[in-house]
Amino acid sequence: MIDVAAVSVTYGHGASLVRAARNVSFHIQAGDALGLVGESGSGKSTVMRAIAGLIPHAEGRIAIAGRVMPNKRPRESRRVTQMVFQDPYGSLHPSQTVDQTLAAPIAIHNLDNAEARIMTALTEVGLGREHRFRYPHQLSGGQRQRVAIARALILEPKVLLLDEPTSALDVSVQAEILNLLTRLRRDLGLTMLMVSHDLAVIAHICDRIGVMSRGELLEMTTATDLAEGRVNHPYSRQLLRANRGFDPSGVDVDVTA
Amino acid sequence: MSTPLRVGAPTGWRGWLLDPAPASRNQARLGRWYRAWLAFHRNGLAMTGLVIVAALVLAAIFAPLLADRELAFHQVLEDRLQDFSWLHPFGTDELGRDIYARVVFGSRITLTIVGLVSIIVLPVGLGIGLPAGYFGGWIDSVLMRITDIFLAFPRLVLALAFAAALGPGIENAVIAISLTAWPPYARLARAETMTRRHAEFIEAAQLQGASSFRILLTQIVPLCLPSVIIRLTLDMAGIILTAAGLGFLGLGAQPPLPEWGAMVSTGRAVLLDQWWVATIPGTAIFIVSLGFNLLGDGLRDLSEARSG
Numbered sequence: 001m002i003d004v005a006a007v008s009v010t011y012g013h014g015a016s017l018v019r020a021a022r023n024v025s026f027h028i029q030a031g032d033a034l035g036l037v038g039e040s041g042s043g044k045s046t047v048m049r050a051i052a053g054l055i056p057h058a059e060g061r062i063a064i065a066g067r068v069m070p071n072k073r074p075r076e077s078r079r080v081t082q083m084v085f086q087d088p089y090g091s092l093h094p095s096q097t098v099d100q101t102l103a104a105p106i107a108i109h110n111l112d113n114a115e116a117r118i119m120t121a122l123t124e125v126g127l128g129r130e131h132r133f134r135y136p137h138q139l140s141g142g143q144r145q146r147v148a149i150a151r152a153l154i155l156e157p158k159v160l161l162l163d164e165p166t167s168a169l170d171v172s173v174q175a176e177i178l179n180l181l182t183r184l185r186r187d188l189g190l191t192m193l194m195v196s197h198d199l200a201v202i203a204h205i206c207d208r209i210g211v212m213s214r215g216e217l218l219e220m221t222t223a224t225d226l227a228e229g230r231v232n233h234p235y236s237r238q239l240l241r242a243n244r245g246f247d248p249s250g251v252d253v254d255v256t257a
Numbered sequence: 258m259s260t261p262l263r264v265g266a267p268t269g270w271r272g273w274l275l276d277p278a279p280a281s282r283n284q285a286r287l288g289r290w291y292r293a294w295l296a297f298h299r300n301g302l303a304m305t306g307l308v309i310v311a312a313l314v315l316a317a318i319f320a321p322l323l324a325d326r327e328l329a330f331h332q333v334l335e336d337r338l339q340d341f342s343w344l345h346p347f348g349t350d351e352l353g354r355d356i357y358a359r360v361v362f363g364s365r366i367t368l369t370i371v372g373l374v375s376i377i378v379l380p381v382g383l384g385i386g387l388p389a390g391y392f393g394g395w396i397d398s399v400l401m402r403i404t405d406i407f408l409a410f411p412r413l414v415l416a417l418a419f420a421a422a423l424g425p426g427i428e429n430a431v432i433a434i435s436l437t438a439w440p441p442y443a444r445l446a447r448a449e450t451m452t453r454r455h456a457e458f459i460e461a462a463q464l465q466g467a468s469s470f471r472i473l474l475t476q477i478v479p480l481c482l483p484s485v486i487i488r489l490t491l492d493m494a495g496i497i498l499t500a501a502g503l504g505f506l507g508l509g510a511q512p513p514l515p516e517w518g519a520m521v522s523t524g525r526a527v528l529l530d531q532w533w534v535a536t537i538p539g540t541a542i543f544i545v546s547l548g549f550n551l552l553g554d555g556l557r558d559l560s561e562a563r564s565g
Contacts, residue, residue, distance in 0.1 A: 054460055078466035091457035095479050097285050104475065105465040130278035133285035138277055151461065 001030040001191040002051065002159060007060030009046050020046040022215040023060070028208075030158070033185060033192035035206035035223075037199060037239065043215035044195045045163060051193065052083050052161050065158055079109060082152035083161040087168050088144035092136040098122075098147050099132050105155050121150040124188075125180060142173035149180065153188070160184075162194040166201055178204045199243045203227060211236045296559055303555020309548025316364040328355035329362045330513055338531045347537045351523060356534065359515035360541050366516045367545065370431055370500045371493055377435040379485065382442025387473050387481070389443070390450025401447070408440040416499060420508035427516075430509040434499050438492065445488055449481040483560045490553035494546035501542050517542050 009021040021043040028034045036044040050057040051064070056071035063069065065080050085091035092101060102121055106114045122132060125146040136144055145165060152160060162181065166174040182205060185192055196202045202209055203223040211219045211233065219233040231237055267275055275292070279285040297303055316323060328345075333353035341348050347356040389400040419433035453459065454477075462472050503509035504518025512519065517538040524535025 052464055054463065073466075075466040078464060081464075083461070083464050085457040085461065087457060091461055093458045093476060093479075097282070099282060099285070104462065104467070108465050108467050108471065129280075133279040133282060134277070135285070135289070148461075151465075155465065 001032075001065055002026075002028040002034075002193060003061070003063040004047070004051065005061045005063075007047065007050060007057050007062060009043075009050050009055060010058045020215055021050065021057075024212075024215075024217045025060075026210055026217065026220065028191055028193060030191055031185075031189050032208065033194065033206040035194045035196065035202035035209045036212055036217075037196060037202055037209060038212035039197060039239075041214075042212040044212045046215070047212070048083075048161050048163055048193060048195050052081060053078075054083075075109070079155045080157055081159040081161065082155055082157040083163060084145070084148050084152050084165045086164040088141055088148055089136075089168070091148050092144055094136055097133050097135055098127075098139075098150075101147060101151055102154055105151065109155065117154055121154040124153055124184065125150045140173075141169050142176060145169060145173075145177055146180070149177075149184070153184070157190070159191045159193070162192060162205075164196050164198075165194070167196065167198065174201070181205055199226065199240070211239060293559060296562060297555060300555045300558060302551050303558065306548045306551025306553070306555055309544060310552050313364055313368060313545050313548065316361055317368040320361050320365055324358035324361040325355070326358070326362065329358035329515055330354065338527060338534065340531075341533070348531070348533045350520070350534050351527065354515075356520075356537050359520060360517070360538055363515040363517045363520065363538065363541070364545075366427065366510055366514060367497060367500070370427065370434070371496060373431040374435050374438060374496050375489055377431070378439045378442055379489065381435070381439040382485065383446050383478065383481065385439070386443035386446025387450050387477060390447035391454050391469065391473055391477065393451075393454075397447070400443070404440045404443045407436065408444075410437060412437040412495075413499060413502060416503060417506070417508060420503055425503075425508045425511055427510045427514070430500055430503045433503070434496055438496060441492075442485055442488065445485055446481050449484060450477050453477060453480055483556075487553055487556045487560060490549055490556060493549035493553070497542060497546050497549070 004027070005025050007021060007024045008019060011018045011020055024043070024047050026034065036047065038044045046055070049055045051062055051069075053069060053071070053073040061068060064077075067077065069077065096104075099118065102118045103114060106117055111117065118132070119129070122128065127143065127146050127150065131139065131143065131147075136147075139147065145168075149165075160181075165181070166177050169177060178201065181192070184190060185205070192205065194202060194205055199209075203226060207223055209221050209223060209226055210217050211221065211231070213235050219231060219236050221231055221236070225231065226240070229237075229240060231240060271291075273284065274288045276284065276288065279288055297307075320326075331354065333349075336345075336349050336353040337351055339345055339349040339353075345355050345357065347360065350356055350359070385400050385404060389397040389404075415437045416430070416433040419436060420429050423429040423432065450473075459472060459476055462476055467475075500509055501516075501518030501521065504516040505522040507519070507522070510516030510519055520538035521535045521542070524531070524533075524538070528535050
């Protein structure tokens, strides 16, 4: 469903050129979920944003559902891929009701049955009629993230990109959102790509996990292998240790240099 | 199924407006307006400003009911420069016209100028500022250099030059004021846009396939508009004073139109002996300018309370 081949993303040019992602390749089957883990600045969000079409990729090829994606995406191709952002406080327009937020994509793509689509999307994410005409400031963080997920689902995408969808939420709400995403993936047959620095969150959703550092995809592993510590790259081992808790003796300075 | 009644919650139409779970688009919108009104209502100075501005609008609409049009324009030379009386509450001017009636009818001219300037300045300011802030790059450079050029001229001097070149009159005064008034709005709209163009809800709209035009219109304009309108309200005093200044210098509304600035100008000659001829229209200018300033301050407090 998603085919990423030798993709590089650069910012700036000349002397200030930054290569945020280098030669990243992976493939996700339809209905699968892949997680990208890594510390801040490892390029995992950059790769996701390039797949979403929010930033251009300098080299390589991105294909979604068998179609190669140019840097300037045609409008109808947007329906295939939707994204849920990290911060549910920043990803909803502060002066628009849930209803307006959900109606906008329907208007953009000239879809019919706006009323039914909005109610379906709300039901899918576990929100009711009483939430429909509220403003974001009248919703809790978890409810906002549900609205953001509903907005992504309303175009009936095949691919859902998740950019740390739970990191801004408190722990009890995190579990609710993760369960919701698991259920949606099963019910709607969504293909998912998730970015997080939290291995537990990634392992909850994803079957396969890619470890990224300094713009490179170091290793592909599975959720079970990761849970049992069967990883090959020294950086992956360090990341695993870091996630179990801080242990100064385990810090291996500059393993990727 | 009955909805559970919250203890102490307002009922009736107020309860409907303040319902945290509105049942329709209009209820949500009206509820939002009502909440804003409740906050605005508590601000005494802002309410004073609102009352003054409302009085100006009502005076302009109902001028023929409040005063006799005949008295405002008809010259009665034997009644010239009369003191306050029951017939002429604010006396008469040098041509025997009733000053009260002229001030009341002058509100129409003031409101026309203020309204026309707003209608020109808002779209021009937003039209230049929004694309500059949103697209950045060379579009921003070109649009902002044009803005800088207009910003470099002193306001009254440019307005004077235009009024002199185009000929005196209300329409030309409006054009002259608008030409000098729009650049700050373009800058404001640009700044507001730049702080929001990388917001996640803008990226979400881009991901949905929204065109730049749609994003500007539906996502960014609603966020820029409050601060632009507040700025415009606070600028109203300056616009009214500029219009009055042009009238005073004979480049605005022409006789016999009862423009307040022109009325001050004619009263100048008799200021020491018949002080009311210049003072009454001057007071009208002062009160209306003050009203717009108080209203603008109140709106700013409201928007800061909401965002903060």
